[in-house]
Every structure is written in structure tokens, then in C-alpha cells.
Amino acid sequence: KSVGEVMAVGRKFEEAFQKALRMVDETVIGFDAYVKEVNDEDLKEPTDKRMFVLAAALRIGYSVDKLYDLTKIDRWFLQKMKNIVDYNTFLQKVAQADLTKAMLLRAKQIGFSDKQIAVAVKSTELAIRKQRKDFDISPFVKQIDTVAAEWPASTNYLYLTYNANSHDLTFKEEHTMVIGSGVYRIGSSVEFDWCAVGCLRELRKLNRKTIMVNY
Structure with a gap:
């Protein structure tokens, strides 16, 4: 039932995947684990919203193997998706003032937008952008x-x-x-x-x- 596609280019899967998600809908900030509730039946059916159910499942601790059994998505992709969710969870425990250059660069390298980082650390997109510029982090x-x-x-x-x-x-x-x-x-x-x-x-x-x- 798909009616289209997006093309996102990056040097890591995580980077390209998050770019692609933001292209589909301007209200999406990335691989967001808070958009959908976890539902095993929704994980079994391939739909345009399944990736957000998958993100939520990773957030609450579903293993890669369990998700493979439910979705039949290759474990390589599932592990890459888990990397994104795990790093978002890590960022949620960090205050913006404590963000280091290495932390911010890592987030950008796996496809996090400034707005996405801001949501995680409870700041603003403008503040994160300024901090990134101060650290001289540019694409x-x-x-x-x-x-x-x-x-x-x-x-x-x-x-x-x-x-x-x-x-x-x-x-x-x-x-x-x-x-x-x-x-x-x-x-x-x-x-x-x-x-x-x-x-x-x-x-x-x-x-x-x-x-x-x-x-």
C-alpha cells in the first residue's frame, strides 16, 4: 500500500534513517520512541507507523531477538535502531550545560537534529545550535x-x-x-x-x- 519513498543519504545507517524519517513528515523529529504505544500486533504488521512502535518497544527494553521474531526485520537494522534509542535515553540523563563536544558530535553522527537533542536534554533548538557552533561542529x-x-x-x-x-x-x-x-x-x-x-x-x-x- 506504499505510495512513495524518500531518499536520504548518510555515512551511517542511523544518520540516513533519521534524515529519511524527518523528510516524510515535518512534525517528526527523528526515530522518536514517544510517538506510539507498544503493541505486539502492530509490530507484526508492516505499516507506515510501525517504526515508531518499534522505537517505543526498544525504549521499554524489547530485545533485538524478540523484535526480530515479531517483525522479521534483519537484526543488523534492528541493532542500528537500538543505537539511536539507547543514545536518546543517555541524552535524557544529561543537562544541556553538561553536554560535551564529544557527546554532541556523537549525536549528530547518528542523525540527531538540533531539535531532537534539545527535546532530550530539555533545552531549545536555538540553544543547542549555538552550543554546537561554539564547539565548531558543522557538517x-x-x-x-x-x-x-x-x-x-x-x-x-x-x-x-x-x-x-x-x-x-x-x-x-x-x-x-x-x-x-x-x-x-x-x-x-x-x-x-x-x-x-x-x-x-x-x-x-x-x-x-x-x-x-x-x-
């Missing part, structure tokens, strides 16, 4: 070669990740940023993407360097 731009290295890649998918220590590209010249239309949902279609592409083409005619950012 790096990495590049996906879309032609499998068969010839030089002139068009590239770029993504942001905290699991790196250098940029694949540098932006030494001034660029014009075009904001993309976000994820597809029922009622949206390719014409929204075409608006962004049309904008890029016109800017190129004006000899402007461009970069498109899709949330």
Missing part, C-alpha cells in the same frame, strides 16, 4: 559519483554529513542558492521540481553559479 559536504567513475562526473549528488573531516568540494566563488520543493507527497508532482530546474537554468544563462538545496 561536511560530500559527493556521490553518479556515473560510477566511468567518466568524469560533471553533475553530482551532494549531501551533508557529520561523519567526515573534510569537504569533497569547495565553494570559493559566490553561488546563488535555489531552495528545492522538498519530498513528494500525494498532490505534489514533477512540476514543482521543474520550477526549481527552470530557475537554475535561467540563473546559468545569467552566468551565475548555482546550488540547489532540498530539505
